[in-house]
Amino acid sequence: MKPHLLATAVCAVITAYSPLSFAQSQPTDDKRDVETLDKITVTGSLIPQVQVETATPITSITSQDIQRQGFKDVYEVLRSQPLATGAVQDSQFSGGFTASAKPISLLGLDPGFTLVLIDGRPMADYPLLYNGQSNFVDLASIPTAMVERIDIAPGNQSSIYGSSAIAGVVNIILKKKIDGTEMSFRIGSYDGGGGNNQRFQLTSGHSWDKLDVTWGLQLSNQDPIYGLNRKDFDSTNDNPDADARYGSRTFVHNSSSGAYIDPGADACAPLAGLFGGTTIYDTRPGRGNYCGSRYEPGYSSILNKERSASGYANLNYAFNDSTDLYATLLVNRTKNESNSGSRFWQPSLDTSGYIFNNLTGDLESYQRIFSPEETGDLNFNNERQTADSYNIALGIKGAVGQSNWDYNAYYARSEYHIDSRQWWPLKDKMEDFFREHFLGPQLGEYYGYPIYEPNDAGFYQALTPEQYRSFQGEIRTKSKTWTQNVNLQFTNTSLFTLPAGDVGFAGVLQAGQQSWSNPTDTRVVSDQFWGLSGTQGKGKRDNWAAAVELRVPIFSKLTASLSGRYDDYKNDGGGSDSRATYKAALEFRPIDSLLFRGNYATAFKSPDMAYVFAGDSGFYTFVPDYYRCATEQPGVPISQCTLNDEQVRGSRSGNGDLKSITAKSWGGGVVWSPNNSFTISADYYRIKIDNKVADLDLDLLLRNEAACRQGQLDASSPTCIDALARIGRAGPNAPQPNQIDTVAVNPINVAKEDVSGITANLDYRWATDNWGSFMVGARYNVTLKHESQQYPEDPVIDLLRNPYYSSEFKNIFSGTLGWQMGDLTTTLYGIRYGRTPNFAAQDTTEGYAADDAGKVKAWTTFNLTLDYAVTDDVSLSVTANNLTNERPPRDRTYTSYPYYNIFNYNGYGRSYMLEMNWRFGRAQ
Template identity: 55%
Template structure:
């Protein structure tokens, strides 16, 4: 069962026993899944999708297969940049087992198998009908959910069919339903425990808020009656709500329906026809919290207007409460339709010893999304008519108004909000299809030490990605929102060979070679040969020493090649304005600069090398131990050009410190777009309007670590039968370089939230069976993480501290326990109680992550932890089947 490469296998019984909700939870709880990822807690680019990060590497570096066949990418881009595979659409009812092969596997599976391969195997044979019903929720409230699974099958002489249906529903969990995420009073810094500024008038000259007086009384009912006159140190009094951040969801509302069919028909004793179809529909809603308004958002006047009545510079902010917004404005709704199908023929080629498998497979994904969002001009017009009045001209470039401040402190109606908003409707889709022929001969010829085996694969296919965007979004018509778009198609062909060669009685070599070619339609093409050599040394029947060396690649990401524009905002320093206007440099530090990532059709494949060593000892069927070392090095990794470096280079070129005619300067100058010269007001002259970047093959990354574990099964007589299991992953090193000549960044000394990685993860199981009873406790220990303060220094001894006096350090480990208890009511029915996070452990807070960097609650790393809390389910299973 063990080969030159370690394989982690998770059976459907493991999923049931360990109490996981879905396939995503199963995979994220594995010790190999060390990296942080975006999920339901982040209302960003892919809030309705789930994925994993094996070995702490990008989700796009893990190849996820269904029955050994590729799944279509999720149509939206992960973090607005790269393609990835969504796990939400895979129903647990149909899963037979999941195999995880860590490390480079491209010589067998092709592109994207750098961090490893996850192969989800669906059930192929069921006799009779099985019903599984589950209902439950969370002890702290919210998230009530139900799941109904119905599976079945029948075998005849020549025909066999297996089928399944799954329905699931889940209510949302709101942040206000957890006492550690409900208000800004949870802030670890006492000096920052004030409300969100739902109504403010900021004086641009003094930097102070206008005292609202008793105007807050008029809006006190908003945010559930939590709006009041609050105080911010250094700014003054304002109308705000400390509960405002709690009106965002931690967990999505979801409904899912899946259907599965697998059939096989024996044409004769050696030939079978087969077909597999999996379809699913998932409806998800997530609430990212309130929308807001400021005048002239991100325009050339930096949000400020001249108050003609008071002869001063002002800006305004207005955060809309749930009571003011229609439901379609609060929720981002996404309907996802997916399918995966394969049709093939397999069998033996006469008496030749060759077996074959030829099939056509196709997988597709379509996401339809809708959300009501404020439009810039109608909303500006609404607030001009409500309290700003008509524009009275300009004053040194600033628009002049005589606002009626009393009129600002008035609640809106949902109808008024709807009147200045528009629906953003997008339909995005992907598909991938392949023709595949595989041949296998386990006895190609004989050597003195045994038979040489061979497998070969010939594959041809194409894939398509279409992620359109509402042209009004790209044109800036919607307020404070940008998006990603792109469309592309590419073709691929591959030829692969694999050999098993017994060199000696105790030594076997596994050799794999593969060549892949990609041609991007209307863009570049690329090819990649890969290989893998593994050695299996068995000095005894119970001991295996193994090692492997391999190469891998990631084909140029379609998101990076074909993107039609990925808009985002970045906090930057305008080096040029600081140099020409040094007295006001603080005005040009920490600016919110708009950037746009464009496609790069000249990208090449990311390449990787890896090697590993391991040992497996299994002295009996009931006891085994294993340990493996892995090392993966990645070259030519694609990263977007740095916006900070772009602004720095642009200034160096403008000042003559770099040759302005050089290619470097011409590139930087072309990618920084500035507003027009304003001789009357230097502060409004030549400000950064847009920074243009693209993905380039330049970064490097290296990760190494050790995995180990074991299992022990024993019979304790009258006390029952016990199963003990332990798995461990320790990442020894993980470094990245933004370019070959840049210093290495140790990710374990970085406080970057999204790239956070657990240095160690340990999982353990204690299982027990006695008569009709069985139980299992599954524990996970996530190791420590660097705190957010580490983001600002690579040296733990650096004197840097955050605003509440917290310096670089680490966040404590986090431990979770799942419990499942089963009782067999009859020979064919079981009642189960499942409790996840038995101790209701809260995510570890980061005292340095206090919101002073512009973040709102929750005050923990949402990419590494979840704040859902304890969940409980009651489940009933009955098997109407006959036979084994």
């Protein structure tokens, strides 16, 4: 089958950002170029072919793109792609379970629904759990110095790659051949302060007769950014709600009604030096006076302190003319520190901080937030993580005799370790301390509430660092995941010949294992630390798979691709699941430069190891009591309800009976490349997911429970029966009637999800005689529909319009404008995140979010990079990220610190990077 102009054009566009691409200013003879094309293996297929654009739309980002578009790391690359529409928890969410990890959400789906590969081989999951629930792949461990390109194939890819490829596949291709040695050093900083960073990269390659060696080293350093470093959210004075501009309650004394018991200004005066001298006698409207700091929230980090070292080696030995031995090793060590903010104390966790004050005859509560002056060091409370990971592959590949058959047999293993350390107050020691210095001995109980005769003068006193550290304990947890497999692959690009051309074939046999171990400090799980619990669990499973793929030319202009795969999983200790998936696709080329394509596929995701093997775990959290707010304080917005921050203890465990999540998808599109300088494409996709596994959402359960109790939902519906069983409350005659006691969440197979959209791409390059060479690139994704349903009888939730359930972007557009003239290359990269629903629907007492809230305006940022070739071997580049210093779009209804949606936007502000590159030892 004769190669087409389309393949040549797309190959040229893929290198559009490379230095050489700008130099190719003269027209070329298309026929001559096409005839020199080699067959290659593209992401989304196992059969080598000359067509780069196939029935599966692929987005490719080259190493030149990464450098010239101003990206700091692989995470920024992928998070900035229009396909990454979903909100995620990254380092800005320092209070989460995975504050040092960097996940992505393709097409608005769960991070675990994206399969991340290195050179087509799966990476191990991150050992800690996303949102305390599920497994995912961390992108922080991949060094940019070793990346050749990144391919993204959206939609179902399980028939080729197996489990998890529902949202799509990210395939990170590492460098296999480098001519000479390349060294670079980069320094960077931020306008607002903090975040200073440095990076050193060294890569090299050499050939000795039959042996090719490529290796690399990357060292990185990044300082933290705290909320205090950003004037837009350094204090509660930045709250968009003027009525909420009061300080954190660093010293507060409550009555049973929720009103504050006034300490008087004299009690606060000795505390004025805490939190950098910002503690004052403050007032909260409707509640009363207290001692607080408006700058306390800014003492948490939004960008982690990070030190990392990565190494890479790739060896290829030509054993003979038809056989190669190869080995690849990628190792990484990263040390992270994140600060989730100040620790605090209340007298009794079991009674939500309330005690019976024998001196007043009333139920009362105290709250105490500890300042950096008391801990002795702003960073004392930091969570410190050391993450070690490696990916290794050993294999042999070649041709089978003189036939058309090629084979590739390899063993691959990926492993990820995390050693986590953190200081946290021990419950018994801290209770003993405050009994000694403030509460006095317990005098009994009143309806379960401990009775004390507190000395308020002892409450309004600062601690010394020695006192604070006297009730601390160090939590240390070592977690680990690994995945390994043996893989045998055969390909034949000419299995047999039809009138329209050769039939291609690929077959795969695979056997492997996965392991997850997240033991957690036993004192955490047994509630020995104050107000803290955690996840735990471990397990192992075996899997095997077989897959085949055919590429069949039906006639000269129409080609079909068919693939099928069978996967089988067996859990250690019992439980199994198997799944068959397939994909059928068509490519129609009426002329060489035009491609119409369509595909239909099924996919699956085996249940996360954590969903299956999680042990009995507890957790403490603060929740709004929607039911009591609605019934006891009707008409009061939930943000102002005195019961909107109730502490509860929850429980969670795994479910060994879970089955695989299943999905089906279909799509189609068109690609047009009239010449080797211009390509435009558009594709439609739709993915329907069944049997989705997820922990029941606690906040949603509380909203549902409130609606059920008030008759807004049918009390006999499955949703109400389930919610009422999971939320435990005190009786109506208790001292705090109907107070929430316990909550329980568990993973189940029940939910459905449906997402569809359109992607479009454009690349165009042209050269002039006097003004240099230009290039334009554009990427666009619009989500047409994204809906979910928890139970079959429940209403369908519109995730694009209901801000409680999702804050994903409906549309994202990115564009690149490049110009090269002489030794100067300039690249401007911009990305526009479309409007999202605002947070107004959260401010309701009805227990349900509105179906159509107001909108937050679009957010557009630009990166500008100037690269100057000082000599043939030395270049300098300057990059300004977020060139116009755009802060996250202001949402006047988002009244929670830091007053913007940290899962959608970042508050880092403008940054600058200066980089020097030096190349030497290249072949002449």
